[in-house]
Amino acid sequence: MAFAHTTEHEFSTVFDRERLESEGLQTRIFKIIVIGDSNVGKTCLSYRFCGGKFLKNPEATIGVDFRERTLQLDGESIKLQIWDTAGQERFRKSMVEHYYRNVHAIIFVYDVTNLSSFESLPEWIEECGRHCVPPMVPRILVGNKCDLRGSREVPASRAQRLADSYNFPLFETSAKDPSEKEHVDAIFLTLAYKLKNHKPLRLKQPAEGSAAFLSGPPEEDSSCLC
Numbered sequence: 542m543a544f545a546h547t548t549e550h551e552f553s554t555v556f557d558r559e560r561l562e563s564e565g566l567q568t569r570i571f572k573i574i575v576i577g578d579s580n581v582g583k584t585c586l587s588y589r590f591c592g593g594k595f596l597k598n599p600e601a602t603i604g605v606d607f608r609e610r611t612l613q614l615d616g617e618s619i620k621l622q623i624w625d626t627a628g629q630e631r632f633r634k635s636m637v638e639h640y641y642r643n644v645h646a647i648i649f650v651y652d653v654t655n656l657s658s659f660e661s662l663p664e665w666i667e668e669c670g671r672h673c674v675p676p677m678v679p680r681i682l683v684g685n686k687c688d689l690r691g692s693r694e695v696p697a698s699r700a701q702r703l704a705d706s707y708n709f710p711l712f713e714t715s716a717k718d719p720s721e722k723e724h725v726d727a728i729f730l731t732l733a734y735k736l737k738n739h740k741p742l743r744l745k746q747p748a749e750g751s752a753a754f755l756s757g758p759p760e761e762d763s764s765c766l767c
């Protein structure tokens with residue numbers, strides 16, 4: 542099978558169609574990107590959600606790492622394809638266009654013990670705007686490393702004010718603290734439910750008899766004029 546010139550979504554569609562046909566399941570797939578400064582814990586958060594554990598000694602992400610987890614929500618199979626992006630400019634610059642293309646939801650992460658990572662958030666949010674992500678794409682703000690209680694630099698009240706100003710939900714959690722596992726799950730579940738309740742999206746080149754499909758770009762996607 543040749544994948545030359547195949548877009549990432551088309552690739553996934555082919556791959557998932559084959560697997561899901563054999564399982565006889567119907568699955569919708571959503572792309573979620575995790576964005577924020579380097580070292581805030583994007584890799585550890587996505588690993589906690591997809592792998593169930595705290596990843597010890599992660600290395601700085603180069604480009605993007607993919608993780609995924611399939612959830613059963615109200616009898617429907619939803620696959621979250623998590624794009625764990627690089628925070629360091631030199632490791633992300635060639636990838637930025639790919640991050641935002643056909644994204645279904647965005648998680649902005651900062652470190653509650655690092656004020657500068659919180660102050661960077663407006664820049665990350667603006668970058669997302671520059672890439673014409675439609676307003677209907679759900680966004681969530683996550684303050685990580687809450688286990689480091691004595692080192693907090695970002696008060697919850699300040700984070701809440703910023704979240705309110707953008708109308709984003711705010712979660713504060715810890716990828717490290719095992720007792721926060723369900724809370725980390727709740728971040729992704731909140732997005733999964735929002736996405737699930739969007740209208741079902743059209744199949745791209747549906748195969749006859751195929752039950753699997755990749756959710757396409759949001760229906761209200763407006764053409765980018767920038």
Ligand SMILES: Nc1nc2c(ncn2[C@@H]2O[C@H](COP(=O)(O)OP(=O)(O)OP(=O)(O)O)[C@@H](O)[C@H]2O)c(=O)[nH]1
Nearest residue numbers: 579580581582583584585599602628686715716717
């Ligand atoms: N105490 C504590 N440390 C954490 C937590 N999450 C991540 N870390 C640590 O923070 C450091 C950076 O974590 P990463 O997940 O690699 O950060 P990142 O945002 O993916 O960084 P880049 O890939 O460079 O963008 C590592 O030393 C982790 O062990 C947390 O919840 N609590």
Ligand SMILES: [Mg+2]
Nearest residue numbers: 583584601602
């Ligand atoms: Mg990383």
